[in-house]
Every structure is written in C-alpha cells, then in structure tokens.
Amino acid sequence: MTSTLEIPVADSSALTTVTIAGESDLLLVRSTMRDYARQAGLGLTATTKAVTASSELARNILRYATGGQGTAAIEQASSGQKRGVRATFTDSGPGIADLDLAMRSGFSSANSLGLGLPGSRRLVDEFSIDSAPGRGTRVAICQWDR
Amino acid sequence: MMDSITDFKVMRLDQAGIVRSWQAGAQQLTRYLPEEIIGKSVELFYTAEDIANGLVETDLRAAAKAGRHETQGWRVAKDGTQFWAYVVFTVVRDQAGGVRGYVMAVRDLTGRLEEEQALRSVEQMVNSITDCEVIQFDPDGIVGSWNPGAEKLTGYAPVEVIRKHISMFYTAEDIRAGLLEREMAAAVRDGSVGAEGWRIRKDGTRYWANFVLSPIREGQGEVKGYVKVGRDLTEQREQERLAKQQRDEILELSTPVIKVWDKVLILPLIGTLDSGRAARLTESLLERIAADEAEVVILDISGVPGIDSGVAQHLLETVEAARLMGTESIISGVRPDTAQAMVHLGIELGGLRSRSSLKDALQLALRLVGNRTEFAKGGVGGG
Amino acid sequence: MAEIAAPIMRMGQDLLITLQPDLDDLSVESIEQEITSEVARILARGVLIDVSGLDVVDSFVARVLARLVRMVRLLGADAAIVGIRPAVAITLVQLGVSMSDVTTALNPEQGMARLREMRADVSAVGHHDIYS
Numbered sequence: 189m190t191s192t193l194e195i196p197v198a199d200s201s202a203l204t205t206v207t208i209a210g211e212s213d214l215l216l217v218r219s220t221m222r223d224y225a226r227q228a229g230l231g232l233t234a235t236t237k238a239v240t241a242s243s244e245l246a247r248n249i250l251r252y253a254t255g256g257q258g259t260a261a262i263e264q265a266s267s268g269q270k271r272g273v274r275a276t277f278t279d280s281g282p283g284i285a286d287l288d289l290a291m292r293s294g295f296s297s298a299n300s301l302g303l304g305l306p307g308s309r310r311l312v313d314e315f316s317i318d319s320a321p322g323r324g325t326r327v328a329i330c331q332w333d334r
Numbered sequence: 335m336m337d338s339i340t341d342f343k344v345m346r347l348d349q350a351g352i353v354r355s356w357q358a359g360a361q362q363l364t365r366y367l368p369e370e371i372i373g374k375s376v377e378l379f380y381t382a383e384d385i386a387n388g389l390v391e392t393d394l395r396a397a398a399k400a401g402r403h404e405t406q407g408w409r410v411a412k413d414g415t416q417f418w419a420y421v422v423f424t425v426v427r428d429q430a431g432g433v434r435g436y437v438m439a440v441r442d443l444t445g446r447l448e449e450e451q452a453l454r455s456v457e458q459m460v461n462s463i464t465d466c467e468v469i470q471f472d473p474d475g476i477v478g479s480w481n482p483g484a485e486k487l488t489g490y491a492p493v494e495v496i497r498k499h500i501s502m503f504y505t506a507e508d509i510r511a512g513l514l515e516r517e518m519a520a521a522v523r524d525g526s527v528g529a530e531g532w533r534i535r536k537d538g539t540r541y542w543a544n545f546v547l548s549p550i551r552e553g554q555g556e557v558k559g560y561v562k563v564g565r566d567l568t569e570q571r572e573q574e575r576l577a578k579q580q581r582d583e584i585l586e587l588s589t590p591v592i593k594v595w596d597k598v599l600i601l602p603l604i605g606t607l608d609s610g611r612a613a614r615l616t617e618s619l620l621e622r623i624a625a626d627e628a629e630v631v632i633l634d635i636s637g638v639p640g641i642d643s644g645v646a647q648h649l650l651e652t653v654e655a656a657r658l659m660g661t662e663s664i665i666s667g668v669r670p671d672t673a674q675a676m677v678h679l680g681i682e683l684g685g686l687r688s689r690s691s692l693k694d695a696l697q698l699a700l701r702l703v704g705n706r707t708e709f710a711k712g713g714v715g716g717g
Numbered sequence: 718m719a720e721i722a723a724p725i726m727r728m729g730q731d732l733l734i735t736l737q738p739d740l741d742d743l744s745v746e747s748i749e750q751e752i753t754s755e756v757a758r759i760l761a762r763g764v765l766i767d768v769s770g771l772d773v774v775d776s777f778v779a780r781v782l783a784r785l786v787r788m789v790r791l792l793g794a795d796a797a798i799v800g801i802r803p804a805v806a807i808t809l810v811q812l813g814v815s816m817s818d819v820t821t822a823l824n825p826e827q828g829m830a831r832l833r834e835m836r837a838d839v840s841a842v843g844h845h846d847i848y849s
Binding site for chain 2: 801803804805807809810811816817823831834837
C-alpha cells in the first residue's frame with residue numbers, strides 16, 4: 189500500500205502562522221494567502237476566491253471568538269502534480285451550536301450577522317469544519333492550481 | 335550481521351563420527367528423533383555424492399588437525415530433503431591431546447542462500463538501470479548503495495556519497511521542515527510512500543524528483559534500512575507547465591466571445607458545460623467585458639444540448655457577475671423544449687431578458703446601447 | 718495630517734469617491750462621515766463609489782458599500798458602484814453576497830452615464846429638471 193505524502197514545495201517557507209487579534213492581522217492573513225497562492229501558481233480568480241474566503245473566516249474569529257483571538261495557519265499544499273495553498277483557522281471561541289444550520293445555504297446574507305460559511309465553502313476546492321459548543325472552531329480550506 | 339547462537343543446532347560426535355547427543359533444535363532441522371540418530375554415523379546427514387567423495391573423513395580430519403573447521407554444503411534431512419548448511423566442527427581433545435570427539439554446530443542457510451542469490455540478481459538489475467536512481471540507506475540515513483542511475487541523475491560518484499548522510503541531497507528548507515524523517519516514518523507506517531520534491535545535484539542545481547521510498551525489513555520485523563527509487567521529473571514538470579500555459583492560451587483564443595458592435599459582446603455557448611469549462615468561460619467573458627468596455631452581453635444558448643439546473647446556475651451566476659461590472663445580459667436561442675425544461679425545473683431567470691433568436695437579441699442589445707450612448711454624451715438629463 | 722482614507726473628487730453636482738484597499742472599521746467610519754457631509758454640503762445629485770483598486774471584496778466590504786449607497790440615497794442622491802474587477806465579481810456572486818439593488822458600472826465614465834440615466838427616468842415621470 190502506497191500513501192502519497194503531502195510535501196511542501198521547497199521554494200520558500202513551508203508554513204506561516206498568523207495570530208488573529210486585530211484588524212491589521214486580517215491584512216496579514218490576506219497578503220500571506222496571496223503570496224502562497226502566487227507561489228503555488230494559482231490563477232487570479234482562484235487566488236481572489238481563496239483570499240476572500242480567508243478574509244471571511246479570519247473576520248469570523250475577530251468577531252465571534254472568545255477574546256476575539258485565534259490563529260490562521262497558512263501553508264503550501266501539494267498532491268501529486270497539483271500545487272495549492274491550505275489555510276486552517278482555529279479559535280477557542282464558543283463554538284457553533286448548530287453546525288448544520290450554519291452550513292446551510294442562505295443562512296447568512298450580506299445584511300445579517302451570519303458567519304458566511306456556506307459562501308466561503310463555495311469559493312474553495314476543499315473545506316472542512318469542526319466545531320461544537322465549548323470546543324471552539326476549526327475551519328480548514330484548500331485551493332488548488334487546477 | 336551477527337548470527338544468533340540459537341540458530342545453530344549442536345550435536346556431539348565421538349571420534350569416529352558417531353552421533354552421541356541430540357538437541358531439540360537438531361531434531362527440528364533434520365527431523366530425526368533422538369532414538370533414530372543417536373548411535374548412528376554423521377554420514378546420515380551427508381549426500382550420497384559427498385559420502386562417495388569421502389567428505390565426512392575430510393571434514394573430521396580437518397577439524398582434528400586445526401581444532402576448528404568451517405564448511406558449507408548440502409546436508410540431508412530424514413525425509414531426504416536437502417538443506418544448505420553452514421557447519422562448524424570443533425574438536426574435543428582428551429587429556430593426552432588425542433581426539434575424543436567433535437562438537438558439530440549446524441546452521442540452515444537454505445533461506446539465506448536463496449536470499450543471497452536473489453540479492454545478487456537484484457544488484458545486477460539495479461546496476462543496469464540508468465534512468466532511475468536506486469539508493470539504499472540505513473535507519474540513520476547513511477547511504478549504503480548507489481546505482482549508476484543515481485550517479486547520472488545527481489552527478490555524484492558512489493565514493494562521494496556512500497557512508498554519507500542522505501540529507502546531503504535535500505534542500506535546506508526541507509531539512510528544516512524535517513522532511514526526511516516524515517518520509518521515512520510514512521514509509522514505515524504504510525509500507526511505502528510515493529512523493530515528489532526538490533533534490534540537489536552535485537553542481538548545486540535542483541531537480542524535481544518523483545520517487546517511491548520503501549523500508550527494508552528483517553523478515554516481518556524491524557526496519558533494517560530504506561530503498562528509494564526515483565526519477566528526475568524536472569523536465570516533465572517544466573513541459574507540463576508550458577503545456578498548461580499553452581492550453582490556457584488556446585482556451586483564451588478559442589473562447590468564442592465575439593464583439594459584434596461597439597460595446598456589445600456575444601458569447602455563443604456550445605456543447606456541454608461542465609463546472610470547469612463554465613468557470614473558464616465566465617472568466618474569459620468578464621475579462622473581455624473589462625477589456626472592450628462592453629455594456630451588453632448576449633449569451634446564446636442555442637448550441638447547448640440540454641439545459642439543466644447546473645447549466646442554468648452557471649448562466650445565472652455569469653449574468654450576475656456581469657451585472658456587477660455594469661453589463662446587461664440577454665439570453666438568446668431559447669428553444670421551445672428549453673423553455674419547457676426550464677419552467678419544469680423551476681429555473682427562474684428573474685428580470686433577465688430572453689429572446690428566441692439571436693437577431694432579436696441583437697436588436698434589443700443595440701437599442702439598449704443606443705439609449706446609454708445618449709446619456710454618455712451628456713444628452714438627456716445633463717449634469 | 719491624517720491620511721485620506723478615500724479621496725473624493727467633485728464633478729459638477731456629482732461626487733467620485735475612490736476606495737483604497739484594506740478598509741477597516743475606523744477608516745469606514747471616517748469615509749461615511751466624509752461622504753455624507755459632502756453630499757449634504759454641495760447638494761450632490763449623484764455619487765460614484767470607485768472600487769477598482771480593491772482586488773478583494775469580502776462580505777464586510779460589501780456591507781460597507783451597501784450602507785454607503787443607502788446613506789447617499791437617504792440624502793436624496795443616486796449612487797452607483799463602479800470598477801468591480803472580474804475576479805471580484807465572480808467571487809461576490811459565489812460568496813452569495815446580494816448586491817442586486819445596487820447600480821453598477823464598469824468605470825467612472827460609464828458610471829456618470831448611468832447616473833444621468835437614473836435622473837432621466839425620474840424626469841420622465843414628471844419632474845422638471847432645470848438642467849435638462
């Protein structure tokens with residue numbers, strides 16, 4: 189049985205962790221995502237979508253996490269010939285009580301205080317969320333170059 | 335490799351070569367029960383040919399003379415099966431210095447012999463491979479073997495790498511990231527691991543290696559080392575990148591966005607639209623809108639075989655994205671069956687204008703543009 | 718002197734405000750104040766919000782834009798968003814951000830034409846505009 193190991197592309201740094209505690213950190217999250225996306229050779233649209241999703245998820249942390257704190261771990265991803273960028277957003281906030289509802293399309297909109305999770309999911313190739321009351325939230329996204 | 339003492343089956347012989355003592359292990363190896371063998375000659379273990387050649391006397395005499403005699407050869411078990419044995423005779427002397435008897439220790443090498451033969455043929459094969467690197471290294475990462483392919487790939491001769499650490503081929507970033515350890519751990523965990531990564535040649539340049547790393551085990555047991563078989567994919571990777579670039583460019587060119595009039599674009603959608611193609615078409619259309627400063631776009635769907643909710647979804651998204659860029663859209667080429675299907679599927683076009691023929695759509699488009707042009711000139715309404 | 722969060726340019730009775738990337742709560746507040754006070758001061762008839770400098774528009778920024786448009790309209794002027802980039806347009810649609818009640822245009826030039834269009838519609842209904 190052969191497993192395929194995801195190995196970071198050795199062009200530059202493999203992983204960047206951003207502590208999210210203030211507005212200026214959102215800037216850093218966006219620019220870091222942009223850099224990694226460029227290194228992975230993502231096109232403009234794929235990059236814009238990934239950066240936008242990251243902005244949404246990072247902003248959620250600022251707004252809803254306990255103490256408005258959390259982290260974004262951004263790294264190169266590769267699988268076979270594909271290259272991409274992966275970002276994991278973690279917070280030890282209150283957690284999402286009804287994950288199912290929160291993930292349902294139409295639950296959030298531009299005018300409500302929704303979490304924008306279904307929207308973010310649509311923008312990226314891979315999306316996984318792990319959350320429960322008292323356990324905080326972890327969202328991982330991945331965008332590939334093809 | 336140290337042989338374990340328990341691998342040897344020991345028996346005692348008297349000075350005439352008669353078996354005097356017997357172990358369970360010896361029984362296991364040769365299948366003789368004690369009562370069947372004690373008191374019999376050691377000849378029983380020798381092949382008929384060897385007996386005819388006087389090998390028994392030769393072995394015993396050699397042991398008596400030198401005190402210790404090592405030999406290898408075929409021996410025979412009770413049922414007639416032969417096994418390749420490694421035998422050590424040690425003489426036991428009496429107080430006068432004469433031969434009192436012998437201790438004969440036997441080790442079954444049959445498995446090992448086959449293993450050695452196999453290994454040799456593998457070695458030969460490995461040495462004949464020049465387009466793949468085949469490298470062996472031990473659990474500590476020390477390189478043990480290096481094939482011509484590895485030399486060709488990296489520029490290093492065997493003497494420059496054997497007994498050096500395998501990390502000499504890894505990039506500094508990968509070493510910092512602990513990549514080698516992770517690869518080795520994955521290989522042990524899963525039986526083998528396939529991966530790709532940058533490696534470094536003797537001249538300092540990088541190559542993109544595609545490889546399989548497997549652990550070498552002692553039977554089913556502990557890991558004795560690793561073998562890596564890899565090839566240089568740098569060129570392929572570059573070619574792939576160029577090919578993809580070309581494909582994208584061709585896709586750009588072949589995306590049939592047609593400018594029919596100042597500020598009016600037509601996108602004839604032809605064929606089936608999968609998600610990937612639809613996304614690319616939308617991207618191209620929006621880029622063209624920006625480039626040509628289009629104000630109206632006609633999406634002609636007469637060439638789309640079946641309009642389902644997926645296609646409709648893509649269509650509506652494209653229309654909305656175009657609207658965000660200030661462009662109005664008109665759907666044209668709606669056939670009777672398409673209209674039926676869309677209503678049945680519950681596909682709502684909202685305020686999106688639709689015309690059945692391209693001609694009608696074009697007329698509408700020109701009217702819309704004409705209206706706008708008026709305002710652009712600062713005509714009606716002033717400001 | 719404080720950095721101008723978003724330069725405002727006057728063109729007759731219309732205003733053009735160019736948003737800079739990386740908006741935060743503070744700059745949004747000051748932009749809202751500036752825009753509303755300018756619209757009121759010159760009795761502006763139209764406001765164009767130029768977002769061509771934004772390569773990422775997330776739901777926060779989209780809400781800011783929607784709010785600006787509402788404020789402008791409450792003050793009796795028309796508003797249009799101009800310069801949404803292609804990648805941003807697709808992203809907004811897929812993000813599910815609804816901007817359906819917002820007027821849009823490709824660039825300030827087209828935006829001005831749209832503003833006049835909107836005024837003409839109003840005129841056609843019966844208002845008499847001394848500038849027509």
